[in-house]
Amino acid sequence: MQINMDVDGVVADTIPYLFSLLKSEGLFDLKPIDDPHWRTWDVLGNLSPQAKKATLDYWANEQFWLNLPVVPFAQEKIDLMRIAGHHINWITAPWKSCRSWFEARREWLHKHFKHPDQDLEKDYHATGNKTPVWADVYIDDKPASVEAWREKWCNPYIKYERAFLFETNFNHNEQKDFSSFDWNNVPEFLVTPNG
């Protein structure tokens, strides 16, 4: 199967890494994530002006994107998906203020998810609009993106789940009716040959 895989929040530990950098500079001043005022998809809106400026500076620098840690167990589970015969397409939204973002992200994917069948000329798509890209299975941590993809590609009358929300600390209050999982709980059919 063709699997369209988001990168930030699913295989790259982007927000926790940002928080660790802010903490190291004494700038971490976010509201607790269980605060009802937490705006999950507006990290910048949750920060003080000083922390926001530091964040924009990090994000404009390719070192941030090159140094991102991998989400725990993502490599092992992606390996299992590949062994099961599935093909990973990376669908990721660019950060435009970083001029070398595209190359940095490609280098990061090559470093952490290299595979003989992976051709990053073909399998790496940098786009903010992920909905038009067909796949058998779609995986993303942003509820709105999963919803939009599901709307376009899934037949509501067929109970074959294809659009998955990847569960994180930052979307747990938005999981609604999505099919969802994290790397500790991957659906069998994604890691089983002929599943």
Ligand SMILES: [Mg+2]
């Ligand atoms: Mg994401």
